[in-house]
Amino acid sequence: MSVFDVLKERNFIQQMTHEDEIKGLLEKEKVTFYIGFDPTADSLHVGHFLQLMVMAHMQRAGHRPIVLIGGGTAMVGDPTGKTDMRKMLTKEEISHNAEAFKKQMSRFIDFSDGKAILANNADWLLNLNYVEFLRDIGVHFSVNKMLTAECFKTRLERGLSFLEFNYMLMQAYDFLMLNKEYGCVLEMGGDDQWSNILAGVDLVRRKEGKQAYGMTFTLLTTSEGKKMGKTEKGAIWLDAEKTPPYDFYQYWRNIDDSDVEKCLSLLTFLPMDEVRRLGSLKDKEINEAKKVLAYEVTKLVHGEDEARKAQKAAEALFEGSGDLSNVPTSIITHDMLGSSLLDVLTKTNIIPSKSEGRRLITQGGLYVNDENVKDINAVVTEDMFKQGYMLVRKGKKSYNKIVIQ
Incomplete structure (x- = not known):
């Protein structure tokens, strides 16, 4: 069974540019492919995890992944799926986030002995000559066609900045650069990247006279169509x-x-x-x-x-096994006894804010040692720690222990 069949059977694949050719390539050759990750936060999330699983399946089958960190594209921000413009990040923030991504990815991707490549598009995007880029790359893009792309439709209604309008060109240019540098022939990504992937496939064909390919996979959504995670x-x-x-x-x-x-x-x-x-x-x-x-x-x-x-x-x-040693535990000091319960829960990050705590209490969703908390002014006392800890429950299933040190 080829990796194509594996991805198909496990319901990863959503769209492809050339199904028969891609199937043949993945069955008969060892291909170099890439997936891009813009470091807009200091951690990957579960949506990225699905992409890493695709990479892991491909690598296990002998294909070579390129993990492309978007150090350059993150300076612009992908408008895909966004109703408002993304927050502008500094170079320092992007660099910090990129390092965090690399560390996490090494759990899933084997970068030893050239089995995978880690690249950063900041290397070729940040020092581009804008006029040369427009003449060399921009000439191949039709504005009319770009405006029909799904990734721009939502933003056009709310206002699409010219900064973001450049994103498709930059992502397409990434594919061209990876094709020239590493022989990358396949770009993969979530289905919301389809328009950007098509642009890259087309640019490689126009500039290099070579066939390139694109594949998208399903987004991680619930059965109701909402984003999971x-x-x-x-x-x-x-x-x-x-x-x-x-x-x-x-x-x-x-x-x-x-x-x-x-x-x-x-x-x-x-x-x-x-x-x-x-x-x-x-x-x-x-x-x-x-x-x-x-x-x-x-x-x-x-x-x-x-x-x-x-x-x-x-x-x-x-299930009542009795051993609570592995329940998430927060530590407070003796001088916090007598403080308000909401103060203690916010300081230990068990609740994000006092207003969230007040909402929980008002709706009957906060429990201490299995007793429903009804008073928003409740204080933490020593007798709440009879077994050496205080057990806090939010809703039906979110538990935390608090111990005094």
């Missing part, structure tokens, strides 16, 4: 400091029943027979499939140790 706290990050492994595990443990098979297929390496078996479970039995999903995804992102700890913490809280 968001919670009340914000995005689900791959950085353990931003989304602790326990919270990461719980996110997958609590997804909708109808999304389980899709996530097992896209975000784990479990054989498809097992994916289909787990996905077919019904009613209470589907919880077993969710446990497998949560463990497997957490293991890939945070390692087996952290996956086991998260699993044990969940079992202790929800």
